[in-house]
Amino acid sequence: MIFFKIKYWLKLLLLKTAVTLLRPKKTPHSFNHKIGICSSISHDYVDMFIFTIHSFFYHTQVVLPIFLTIDSSDPKKITQADVRKLKKHFTVYIEYQSQKKMKNVLKSFHFFYKYRFSVTSSPSKYKFDALFLCPFSRYIFIDSDFIFFKKPTEIINFIQGKKSDIMYVSRERGAFKRFSFLRGGELSLRILMARYLGIEYTYFDPFFTSGILTIASRQLLSLPYYEKFFALSYHCKCAEDWLSEERATGFAIHTKKHAKLDPRHYVTATNWPQYLQLATTPEVIAVHYQDVTGLKSRYITDALLLCLKTIFFTKQV
Amino acid sequence: MKKKLYSLLFSSLIEFIKPQKAVLNSLDIGISTLLCHRDVDRFILAASSLMFFLSKPLPIHVVSDGSLTSQDYRKILAHFTVSKITTHSVAAGLRQNQSFFISYLRNTYTATNKLKFLALLTSPFTKTILLDADILFFRYPTALIKQLKNPSHQFYYLGREKKSFLEFPQLIEHELYSHRKLFRSLLSTQAIREDEILTLFFNSGIILSSIPKKDLLKFLDKVFTLFYFAHFENEYLAEEIAFSLVADHFTSQQFPATTMTVVSDWKEYKKINKEKVECIHYSADRGMKEIQIVDGIKTLLAKRLFFK
Numbered sequence: 001m002i003f004f005k006i007k008y009w010l011k012l013l014l015l016k017t018a019v020t021l022l023r024p025k026k027t028p029h030s031f032n033h034k035i036g037i038c039s040s041i042s043h044d045y046v047d048m049f050i051f052t053i054h055s056f057f058y059h060t061q062v063v064l065p066i067f068l069t070i071d072s073s074d075p076k077k078i079t080q081a082d083v084r085k086l087k088k089h090f091t092v093y094i095e096y097q098s099q100k101k102m103k104n105v106l107k108s109f110h111f112f113y114k115y116r117f118s119v120t121s122s123p124s125k126y127k128f129d130a131l132f133l134c135p136f137s138r139y140i141f142i143d144s145d146f147i148f149f150k151k152p153t154e155i156i157n158f159i160q161g162k163k164s165d166i167m168y169v170s171r172e173r174g175a176f177k178r179f180s181f182l183r184g185g186e187l188s189l190r191i192l193m194a195r196y197l198g199i200e201y202t203y204f205d206p207f208f209t210s211g212i213l214t215i216a217s218r219q220l221l222s223l224p225y226y227e228k229f230f231a232l233s234y235h236c237k238c239a240e241d242w243l244s245e246e247r248a249t250g251f252a253i254h255t256k257k258h259a260k261l262d263p264r265h266y267v268t269a270t271n272w273p274q275y276l277q278l279a280t281t282p283e284v285i286a287v288h289y290q291d292v293t294g295l296k297s298r299y300i301t302d303a304l305l306l307c308l309k310t311i312f313f314t315k316q317v
Numbered sequence: 318m319k320k321k322l323y324s325l326l327f328s329s330l331i332e333f334i335k336p337q338k339a340v341l342n343s344l345d346i347g348i349s350t351l352l353c354h355r356d357v358d359r360f361i362l363a364a365s366s367l368m369f370f371l372s373k374p375l376p377i378h379v380v381s382d383g384s385l386t387s388q389d390y391r392k393i394l395a396h397f398t399v400s401k402i403t404t405h406s407v408a409a410g411l412r413q414n415q416s417f418f419i420s421y422l423r424n425t426y427t428a429t430n431k432l433k434f435l436a437l438l439t440s441p442f443t444k445t446i447l448l449d450a451d452i453l454f455f456r457y458p459t460a461l462i463k464q465l466k467n468p469s470h471q472f473y474y475l476g477r478e479k480k481s482f483l484e485f486p487q488l489i490e491h492e493l494y495s496h497r498k499l500f501r502s503l504l505s506t507q508a509i510r511e512d513e514i515l516t517l518f519f520n521s522g523i524i525l526s527s528i529p530k531k532d533l534l535k536f537l538d539k540v541f542t543l544f545y546f547a548h549f550e551n552e553y554l555a556e557e558i559a560f561s562l563v564a565d566h567f568t569s570q571q572f573p574a575t576t577m578t579v580v581s582d583w584k585e586y587k588k589i590n591k592e593k594v595e596c597i598h599y600s601a602d603r604g605m606k607e608i609q610i611v612d613g614i615k616t617l618l619a620k621r622l623f624f625k
Contacts, residue, residue, distance in 0.1 A: 185493055185496050185549060185552055187547075187548050188496060188547040188548055188549040188552065189495055189496060189499070191546070191547045191548065192496065192499040192500065192503065192547050193499065195499075195503060195546075195547075196499055196502060196503060233495075235498070236494070236495035236498045236499060237494050237495055237498075238494075238495035
């Protein structure tokens with residue numbers, strides 16, 4: 001056990017060192033960016049996020065501004081040192097007043113407000129700040145635990161304006177049945193909630209995840225649908241689960257034109273067997289290391305290997 | 318070592334329990350159970366303790382999960398009057414008949430607990446007491462007797478107290494509370510209310526049912542059609558949730574939770590009022606089996622092995 005801990009800390013140290021060696025990728029500052037990246041990160045994930053964005057910029061050959069939010073009530077919020085570190089690498093816009101602004105956005109949505117400002121709901125609630133307060137007209141939400149290994153053609157098309165809908169990453173269909181963390185009826189719960197809300201099965205994807213979301217306009221995220229979903233979740237006592245945010249967004253986008261990124265190319269791995277089965281195939285473009293069963297360590301290994309392979313993201317693609 | 322000694326003492330004492338032979342002239346009331354090899358001794362204790370306090374022997378209907386040996390059958394026959402034995406192969410032999418419920422029973426991947434439905438549906442009795450092996454009666458079961466004599470409802474079941482959910486909030490997730498609410502609402506087409514509770518504390522340890530078998534089968538098919546739609550049939554709590562939906566659909570009532578109690582861990586067990594409790598369901602495997610054995614030994618010795 002101690003051996004594994006030492007190994008992990010050594011890897012983390014290597015990651016922090018590698019981050020300092022990466023070249024900054026910045027865009028000129030402007031108040032009128034049409035497209036950008038938004039995310040919600042905590043203090044522990046700053047270095048990983050820097051790697052995620054570097055791998056994204058490297059493979060897309062595009063540099064975009066980044067929007068982040070800080071909630072003063074979040075115990076794991078990013079510090080001023082983290083902000084300086086991020087600003088050294090990218091063009092970053094920070095929203096320090098997210099709590100206040102979200103109160104304003106959600107004031108007429110009782111249950112959504114209750115979820116967002118509940119102290120017991122999972123930290124993924126902060127993702128909504130990034131989604132709803134993002135200043136860009138078209139934006140890409142990226143979680144801090146992604147790595148891009150190849151050129152993400154679908155996302156490049158979105159950046160170039162060729163696709164104007166919502167795109168999202170989905171879990172592989174078998175994942176719910178084969179992998180223990182999703183047992184306990186997560187799939188059933190989503191199907192039952194959809195049926196209760198009168199959503200047709202063909203329009204709704206119960207395998208939805210919110211690791212990457214491309215959003216062509218903020219109006220596509222329907223607040224009344226979020227409200228309807230959280231009202232039902234509170235009645236069923238499952239509103240403050242750790243997957244609640246993911247379920248909510250899956251429901252909120254169902255009426256809009258949406259497209260699924262192929263789960264064989266954009267893999268969501270939640271544990272080691274799933275990683276081995278899905279993320280090691282040659283067709284993989286990006287992997288989401290959902291940090292529930294120690295995949296963070298694997299993220300660091302893969303990030304460092306990619307770093308060496310691309311000579312710190314400087315090698316010509 | 319201590320556990321093994323207790324088990325050895327327990328199985329030796331079981332041999333000395335007085336047989337409770339019923340006269341098979343009426344099939345009005347009887348006990349039906351799903352039994353496996355390792356639970357035979359505990360079932361003998363459960364059924365004997367019930368009959369001892371009832372002061373009336375009852376006929377038994379046994380559904381075997383496939384692990385019962387001929388020695389087990391001999392042991393049960395030596396203690397009780399067995400009116401019928403149903404084997405697990407009955408489920409496999411059922412005709413498909415386009416029914417989702419039959420598919421669930423035939424499915425080899427679904428949990429063995431599903432055979433509890435068989436225990437109820439193939440029971441030869443008009444009023445069936447579906448009894449688990451992990452039950453022990455300590456005194457005269459007033460609530461059960463009352464319902465046996467004057468049933469005002471078709472279905473009675475064990476359950477937890479409402480306050481359990483406040484004391485043990487983890488139960489909400491473990492007991493698939495959200496699923497129960499959604500299934501219930503979808504089957505009855507009633508809107509969900511945040512404050513509604515009812516059968517969310519359902520436990521299938523003891524069930525007293527007088528629902529006509531045809532009606533029960535029809536409703537279970539409706540339930541399992543929805544279960545299959547939601548990919549829920551393989552969940553470990555599918556059987557219990559289906560039973561709780563039966564309780565919602567038919568006229569039902571919960572046995573008083575203060576006297577007929579369900580415990581699933583040591584903390585809950587410590588909170589029981591031993592002066593009042595009529596029976597305990599030692600639910601789950603978290604050391605509860607051993608506690609039942611110890612309590613069983615104490616009761617057997619205190620009641621002189623259920624001799625009158």
